[in-house]
Amino acid sequence: MKKISLLFLSILSGMGLCQAQSYTPVSLPSMFADHMVLQQNSSASVWGWGTASSTVKIIGSWAEKDTISAPVDCFGQWKAVLPTGKSGGPYTLQVFDGTSKIVLNDILLGEVWLCSGQSNMEWTPINGLTDMEREVADANCPDIRIFHAPKRASRSLQEDCFGQWDVCTPEVMRERSSVAYFFARHLRDSLQVPVGVMVAAWGGTPAESWTPTEIVQGNPDLNNNQIKQTYPWWPMEAGVLYNQMIHPLLPFTFAGAIWYQGEANRDNFEHYGLLIKSMIESWRREAGRCFPFYQVQIAPFLYKSNNNEAAFIREAQEWVVRHTEKTGLVVASDCVEDVSTIHPINKRPVGKRLADLALAKNYKTLAGVHESPFLRRCEVKEDKLVLTFSSVQNGIVCRDKEVKGLEIAGPDGIFVKAKVVINNKNQLVVSSPEVKTPVSARYCFDDATVGNLFNKEGYPVAPFRTDM
Structure with missing residues (x-):
């Protein structure tokens, strides 16, 4: 009888040890840490690892009365959605499962x-x-x-x-x-x-x-x-x-x-x-x-x-x-x-x-022109090409006496330096005495030419070619 009791106690002890060894403390990936920033006014994803079949709870101090719960699946993984409010901080973020606990500080x-x-x-x-x-x-x-x-x-x-x-x-x-x-x-x-x-x-x-x-x-x-x-x-x-x-x-x-x-x-x-x-x-x-x-x-x-x-x-x-x-x-x-x-x-x-x-x-806080001009249209007008751009409604300017990097070609595909005039519609009128029948134009379409055309807001004109 004594041997049976000792055996029973040994089994119970082994079961307890096994359960203790199978416990996995709650943990988080490295992007969840002190000093992090969470996206404001959103449903922020939070995830990590823990003991299968347990429940992880998350509390952000910006809404400390709201506790979010997440079950840990059979792979030891959990994921939750944490509502965030307007910008601010510093806050804390608590993640715990009843046995282990993580507290993240200085959260914004x-x-x-x-x-x-x-x-x-x-x-x-x-x-x-x-x-x-x-x-x-x-x-x-x-x-x-x-x-x-x-x-x-x-x-x-x-x-x-x-x-x-x-x-x-x-x-x-x-x-x-x-x-x-x-x-x-x-x-x-x-x-x-x-x-x-x-x-x-x-x-x-x-x-x-x-x-x-x-x-x-x-x-x-x-x-x-x-x-x-x-x-x-x-x-x-x-x-x-x-x-x-x-x-x-x-x-x-x-x-x-x-x-x-x-x-x-x-x-x-x-x-x-x-x-x-x-x-x-x-x-x-x-x-x-x-x-x-x-x-x-x-x-x-x-x-x-x-x-x-x-x-x-x-x-x-x-x-x-x-x-x-x-x-x-x-x-x-x-x-x-x-x-x-x-x-x-x-x-x-x-x-x-x-x-x-x-x-x-994204934020709709910047009105007006906010990016570079890009070529939108190329039209042949007799012996000239007329180039139309986006983001030039307030003007397009050359920062030097003449435009750099703009070339024009005829049907033979041989590009030569172009003469450029900016008209009252903020278009470029491009021509060359060497090209009687213009077909295409290129601007800074090479390795290293730095152009000098800008819109009035100071954004450089993007390089382009019309002979695609």
């Missing part, structure tokens, strides 16, 4: 944006920035928060990118994306709300690596066109950066995305427009909403190409905007001080122009 409610791309998005003040010391010293902005995703790749989908939120101080800003900072700074100053930017960028990477593998491999044009050379120290394969640096962020509730990439795809520009359009749509599907997506057109640089590859990338970037809803394009050709560097250091106007797009299109 505001506007959140995803910032991605290659080196010109990754580029930091310490890499080079116009007026760096002044800009860094002025970057004590406690209501701007920057989430930095470390550079990692994966051949399989990941649940966490292992990033970190930081309060924007001069020391932090010095080592974070300049474009993302200036974008956040201009939004903050204009909207008077906290702003969080989530930066996932890696220099030299092609767009294929930021696009789900099945999207690239499932389309013959994209699959046959992707970069073939791979390196163990550089992520060139389709999907590997999407898996590790984008997929974990897409459930997070953010207002939109900004993107600065394209230089790495010059050698396979033929389907770049389709690739970016497909990438945008795949991100939106995974996020479950059609969020705004704004690009920066690649800047002039002496690539010494044989086939105008950079010009074709810029053209493809404009094509994406024309064929994809809720998109926009920033032209940054005038931000280049030296065309022999692929990393222009004048990043403030780039971030501001991206923010202007958001202020006009």
Whole structure:
């Protein structure tokens, strides 16, 4: 009888130990941490892990009387929707399951944006920035928060990118994306709300690596066109950066995305427009909403190409905007001080122009002209071409005595320097004594020509060609 009792106690003890060992404390992915920003006036997604069949509860101190509950499924995962109010803070966020508890501090409610791309998005003040010391010293902005995703790749989908939120101080800003900072700074100053930017960028990477593998491999044009050379120290394969640096962020509730990439795809520009359009749509599907997506057109640089590859990338970037809803394009050709560097250091106007797009299109707080002129129509009038543009209703100007980079051609396709007149309809009237029967025109349609045409608001005219 004594042996049976001891055996029974041993079994009970073992069962208790087993239950204790099977318990999983509640946990969160890295984007939920101290100093984070949650999207204001939204139903913010919150998720994580815990013990199967248990219940996780979430309380935000902005509405501390409201407790949100979420069951943990058989995979140990849970997800909840947390209502947020108007901008403000600092707040706390509590996540607990009755046994373990997480308390996140210094949480702000505001506007959140995803910032991605290659080196010109990754580029930091310490890499080079116009007026760096002044800009860094002025970057004590406690209501701007920057989430930095470390550079990692994966051949399989990941649940966490292992990033970190930081309060924007001069020391932090010095080592974070300049474009993302200036974008956040201009939004903050204009909207008077906290702003969080989530930066996932890696220099030299092609767009294929930021696009789900099945999207690239499932389309013959994209699959046959992707970069073939791979390196163990550089992520060139389709999907590997999407898996590790984008997929974990897409459930997070953010207002939109900004993107600065394209230089790495010059050698396979033929389907770049389709690739970016497909990438945008795949991100939106995974996020479950059609969020705004704004690009920066690649800047002039002496690539010494044989086939105008950079010009074709810029053209493809404009094509994406024309064929994809809720998109926009920033032209940054005038931000280049030296065309022999692929990393222009004048990043403030780039971030501001991206923010202007958001202020006009998202927040409806910026009236009037807020973007660059793009060619809309080319008409033949006797021995001249008449070019019509968007965003020039208040005027189009040349900042020098004559227009740079505008050429005209006849049926032979030989382009020569054009004579340009700006008429009273803010159109360009283009001609040349060498071209009796004009057919087409081009403006800055090459690697590195920096144009000098602007609208009255100071946005540069986008490069173009009419002989498509």
